[in-house]
Amino acid sequence: MRPIDTVRRFFARDEEADSPARTPRDYLTGAQYETINVMTSCSNERAEVIQVLICSLSETHRNQRINFWLFHTSINDEKLSEFDRYCRSLPNVDFFEVRVGDKHLPHFEEMKRIGGKPDSERFLWFVAHEYLPQDLDRVVYLDALDTAVVDDLTAFYQADFDGKYLLVCRELNKWTNEPQLYVEPAREFFDRTQDKETVVRISQGIFNSGSIVINLNKFRAESLSLTHYCEVAQWAKDTVGAGFGDQGLWSLTHGSNFKLMDDRYNYRFFSYGPKSEVSNPSVIHFAGFAKKPFHLFFTPKQTKDLIEHIAKAGKGPIMMGNFHRLDSHYFAHYEKWWDYCKKTPVFSRIISSAIDETNDKVIAPLWGANHGDVVLSPAGTGAAAKPKGKSLDNVVNPQGIRVYVDENDTRGQKLVAAGGHLNPETMRAWKLLILEKRWTHLLDVGANYGEMLVHTPLPIGAKVFAFEPNPTILRRLRRTIRESGLANINIIGSAMSDHEGVQTLYVDPKWSGTTRFSRDGDTPKNYKPVEVNTTTLGTVLSRIADRPQDISLLLKIDVEGHEVPVLKGLIPVLPSLADFECLIEVVHLPDGDLDFLIQHFALRGYNKAQKKLVPLSARNAKELREAMKAPEIYGQDAVLSRK
Numbered sequence: 001m002r003p004i005d006t007v008r009r010f011f012a013r014d015e016e017a018d019s020p021a022r023t024p025r026d027y028l029t030g031a032q033y034e035t036i037n038v039m040t041s042c043s044n045e046r047a048e049v050i051q052v053l054i055c056s057l058s059e060t061h062r063n064q065r066i067n068f069w070l071f072h073t074s075i076n077d078e079k080l081s082e083f084d085r086y087c088r089s090l091p092n093v094d095f096f097e098v099r100v101g102d103k104h105l106p107h108f109e110e111m112k113r114i115g116g117k118p119d120s121e122r123f124l125w126f127v128a129h130e131y132l133p134q135d136l137d138r139v140v141y142l143d144a145l146d147t148a149v150v151d152d153l154t155a156f157y158q159a160d161f162d163g164k165y166l167l168v169c170r171e172l173n174k175w176t177n178e179p180q181l182y183v184e185p186a187r188e189f190f191d192r193t194q195d196k197e198t199v200v201r202i203s204q205g206i207f208n209s210g211s212i213v214i215n216l217n218k219f220r221a222e223s224l225s226l227t228h229y230c231e232v233a234q235w236a237k238d239t240v241g242a243g244f245g246d247q248g249l250w251s252l253t254h255g256s257n258f259k260l261m262d263d264r265y266n267y268r269f270f271s272y273g274p275k276s277e278v279s280n281p282s283v284i285h286f287a288g289f290a291k292k293p294f295h296l297f298f299t300p301k302q303t304k305d306l307i308e309h310i311a312k313a314g315k316g317p318i319m320m321g322n323f324h325r326l327d328s329h330y331f332a333h334y335e336k337w338w339d340y341c342k343k344t345p346v347f348s349r350i351i352s353s354a355i356d357e358t359n360d361k362v363i364a365p366l367w368g369a370n371h372g373d374v375v376l377s378p379a380g381t382g383a384a385a386k387p388k389g390k391s392l393d394n395v396v397n398p399q400g401i402r403v404y405v406d407e408n409d410t411r412g413q414k415l416v417a418a419g420g421h422l423n424p425e426t427m428r429a430w431k432l433l434i435l436e437k438r439w440t441h442l443l444d445v446g447a448n449y450g451e452m453l454v455h456t457p458l459p460i461g462a463k464v465f466a467f468e469p470n471p472t473i474l475r476r477l478r479r480t481i482r483e484s485g486l487a488n489i490n491i492i493g494s495a496m497s498d499h500e501g502v503q504t505l506y507v508d509p510k511w512s513g514t515t516r517f518s519r520d521g522d523t524p525k526n527y528k529p530v531e532v533n534t535t536t537l538g539t540v541l542s543r544i545a546d547r548p549q550d551i552s553l554l555l556k557i558d559v560e561g562h563e564v565p566v567l568k569g570l571i572p573v574l575p576s577l578a579d580f581e582c583l584i585e586v587v588h589l590p591d592g593d594l595d596f597l598i599q600h601f602a603l604r605g606y607n608k609a610q611k612k613l614v615p616l617s618a619r620n621a622k623e624l625r626e627a628m629k630a631p632e633i634y635g636q637d638a639v640l641s642r643k
Contacts (some may be wrong), residue, residue, distance in 0.1 A: 012056075013127040036061060036157050038135055039069040039098075041124040049074045049145050049294050051086055051344040052337060056149040058090045059340065064154070066093045069132065069139065071124040074102050098131050099122055107226035114233040116243035121245050121341060123482060125209075126229065129219035135609075137217045143210040146286040146293065148337050153282055156265045161215045166258040168207035169266035171247065172288065180260065181206045186252040187235060188580045196240045203236050205247030207258055210483040211266035211283045211622035229253055274329040283334050291324045293337040295361075299352040301485065302363065303331045309366065320361045329330065342460060348435040355431065355456060359398040383477040390418045393476075401454040401484045404476040410448065411513045412476075421451045425634040426583075429606040430556065431456045432613055433581050433639065439554040440578070441544060443467070443537070445496045445566055446558040448512060454484055459554065463544060464488050469495035469505055469532040470515050496559065497534040505532045516560035536569030541577075546574035555582040567640075571600065574642060582640040586628065591621035601640040605633040613639055 031135050038057060042050060057066045068087065068093065081095055087095035101109075106125060108120035125141045132139060140157055141151070159167050170180055184187050186202045227632060231255045235507065236242050242365075244252065267281035270289040284513065294452050298306070307328045310318060317325035341347045392413070394404045397420025405412030414422060421427055430452055434442075439459040444452055447466035458464055466481070466489055468474050481489050495517075506527035508514045516524070538554075545551050557563050557569075563584050574580060582601075597603065603616040603624070607630045620623035628635040 015168035025271060034228065035065040035067055036153060037067045037132075037139045037201050039071060039125065039128060039132075039139050040144040041071040041121045041141075042075065043072070043119045043121045044079070046145055046294070047072070047079050047351065048082065048346045050083070051346045052293075052341045053142060053147060053149070054083075054087060054090070054093060054095075054142065055340045055344050059343075060151060061153070062092065064092065066583075069097060069128075070095045071098045071100060071131070072121060072269060073105060073124075073130070081125070082345065090178065095484055100127065100131070102401075103404055104228055107230055108440050110230045111233055111249060113229070114237050115245060115249060117245050119346045123229075123249070124245065125212075125214060125251070126226065127221060128214055129216045132216060134220075137215070139214050141209070141212050141214055141218060143285065143287075147210055148284050148293075148340055149282065150284055150336060151264075151280060151282040151384055151441060153265070154210075156261060156282060157213060159213065159259070159261065161213075161218070162259050163218070164217050164257055165209070165218050165254060165257045167211070167213035167261050168216075169261055169263050170257045171205045171208045171210065172268050172271040173204055182256040183426055185232075185255045187232065189255070190239065192502065193486065198253075199236065199240050202251045202255075203242035203244045203248045205245070206251045206256060207247075207260070208266055208268065208285075208287070209250070210268075210285045210287060212258075214307075224253065224511050250612075254299075254510070269333055270325075270327075274327065277329055284336065286333070286518060288332060289323065289325045290333075291320060293334055294332055294341075294354055296326075296358050297338055297351060297457075298331060298334060298358060299399050299401075302358075303335070306362070306366070318362065318366070324341050324462050326362060334468060338539060351457070352428070352431045355427075363400075364399040395420050397421065397451065397455055399455060401486075402480065403449055403451060403454060404479045405449055405481065406472055406476060406512065407529045408509065409472075411510045411511050415449060415451065421455050423636065425606060425608060426451070426637050428611065428638065429613065429637060430583055432556060432606075433583055434459055436581065437554075437579055440550065440552045441465070441541075442463050442554045442556075443540070444556045445537075446556075447477060447491075448558070450480050452556060453489060454480065454486065458486070458488070462488070462554075463490070465490045465540070465544070467492050467494060467496050469493060469530075470507055470512060471530065472507070473512050473515075494533045494535050495555075496537060496540075496566045496569070497562065498536060498565040500535050501533075501538060502531055503534045505530045514560055517562050537566065538569050538573045541570075541573055549575045549578055551577050552579035553577055553581075555580070556585045557582060561588055563589065564596050567596075567600070574600075577642075579619070580640075580642050583637055585636060586624075586638045586641055587636045594621035594624050597638070604639040604641065605635075606637065606639075607632050608634055 039408060040050060054068055057068065058334060068081065084095050096397045108123050110121050111122040117362065129141060140156065156167065161167065181201065190199050198237065229249060233249055235253050236244065264278050264281045265281055266285055267278050267418065268285045268287045269277065270287065272278065310328045317327040319325050336625050360414045381614055393407050394402050395416040396402050403415065403420050405415055434456060439462045442462050442464045444466045445455065445469040450466060453466060466477065468477050478491055483489060495503065497503065506516055506518065506524045507530050508527050541548060541551060557566055559566060598618055598620065603618065604613040605628060607614045616624065616627045618627050627633065
């Protein structure tokens with residue numbers, strides 16, 4: 001039985017009475033090793049990413065129960081409630097919040113200050129024995145944001161302590177190739193040897209605390225006060241000027257009072273070459289030169305091309321700034337982390353920023369627009385190479401996908417020069433919509449060269465349809481999608497309207513983006529007339545699903561003033577859809593069309609400063625234009641939802 005509380009707060013200490021931690025009535029006791037107890041600690045910032053660690057534990061221990069203990073000082077109730085809901089959705093995880101009491105906070109802040117670290121939560125495991133139930137003799141501690149469990153932890157969890165405080169894995173740093181250091185507490189060692197260099201080494205940690213097992217009974221029996229830790233911290237600072245984190249301060253205080261375990265239980269892959277990897281890691285740890293996993297997301301095409309680039313360049317890892325790097329064997333671990341992340345609620349909130357950072361920090365400096373070849377930018381520029389002056393028929397976009405264009409189309413050439421997409425704010429709004437909900441169907445009406453389809457990962461499991469009637473553009477679009485490997489995209493060479501039939505499409509030979517139907521009977525000059533088939537959204541939806549109730553529809557419409565006729569074909573089935581959102585270009589729409597949108601839909605705009613979609617309030621076209629002109633709103637596009 002699980003606790004009925006929305007957020008479990010069974011372990012907040014009563015500092016006035018200094019009472020022992022209370023135990024929830026359904027706490028799992030008895031057959032202790034059928035249950036694995038895992039703890040982590042984190043500040044409020046990015047705490048939601050812990051969901052990925054929880055998912056990895058659940059996936060790798062399907063036949064065991066996980067008691068997951070979250071130690072913190074300030075995580076807000078909203079995030080705690082989400083942890084609780086998420087763990088309730090899993091078959092084998094119980095969530096327990098441990099809010100460390102105020103009595104300890106000044107000591108942890110002092111450790112943070114002296115050690116020169118950005119947070120104090122990393123030290124909270126020092127008092128795990130004070131807060132966890134007395135019948136627990138051990139707990140696994142895992143770093144909150146940069147570890148994932150990929151294989152069974154049982155052997156690590158159950159190993160004999162041999163009388164030591166901790167089960168640990170070695171630290172990997174500049175002393176990695178030297179023998180493991182076994183030493184008494186640092187002050188005793190220094191009094192005996194006066195060896196400052198070794199004290200500095202101890203202060204960096206002679207084990208890595210990202211994955212450890214804590215001997216709670218030994219901590220209870222021999223526990224030092226936090227005041228003592230602070231005294232050791234100040235001594236180390238005064239003696240050798242050393243900064244430190246939790247593993248350093250613990251090493252300074254306790255020396256080598258730990259039992260060393262196999263590296264597979266704390267696999268920091270950055271220290272291994274592609275040919276010397278650990279074959280069966282249990283915990284992967286994105287430490288050292290490896291950037292935290294929520295910063296980098298690679299498509300399969302990017303992964304393939306970047307691995308090939310690393311091999312061909314022969315210069316070792318790709319550098320991201322002066323410290324972080326990316327080697328060929330890193331990609332599998334990032335992929336595994338994101339495989340877990342996709343199963344969690346936090347995925348939709350972090351994927352967009354990860355894609356943007358990957359493009360900025362990894363792809364842009366490497367991918368040039370010159371025939372899509374991988375080229376390193378000039379030293380120190382951080383910019384992609386510019387295309388040559390001649391017209392080009394393709395460009396490799398930041399996702400590593402080659403987009404084909406018409407050499408005689410000015411829009412196509414601008415797309416090449418821009419590296420594969422022209423409107424970054426439109427793309428950001430589109431990414432937010434893709435990640436906002438679980439879409440079953442995505443329709444791109446007016447797909448042009450397909451840049452909106454191939455620039456960002458599409459909804460997982462969704463059926464995707466692209467409509468592009470311009471025959472010149474259609475050929476390039478088909479080639480782009482065919483070579484991209486995106487098998488779930490269906491390309492249809494019909495135009496979308498409010499009726500089925502045949503209609504004259506006027507193709508602009510110089511700028512494909514203004515190709516359009518006649519407006520009010522006008523005949524655009526210097527445009528090429530082409531007869532195309534037309535269909536309606538209602539007809540298309542009836543053909544791609546048995547019932548509209550089964551469709552959660554994400555729609556993008558960019559058809560140069562023909563947007564409202566397209567939407568009119570949707571109105572009859574709109575109330576029946578399971579869900580609906582639409583990104584639509586509105587900047588050129590006349591007042592009558594804007595009034596139609598206001599009448600039938602709720603509207604949102606993209607706030608450039610806040611980087612999110614915000615409601616737009618308007619009673620008529622004039623008010624909507626004013627709302628779209630606000631400096632913080634991207635005025636070209638709007639998002640439509642059902643009222």
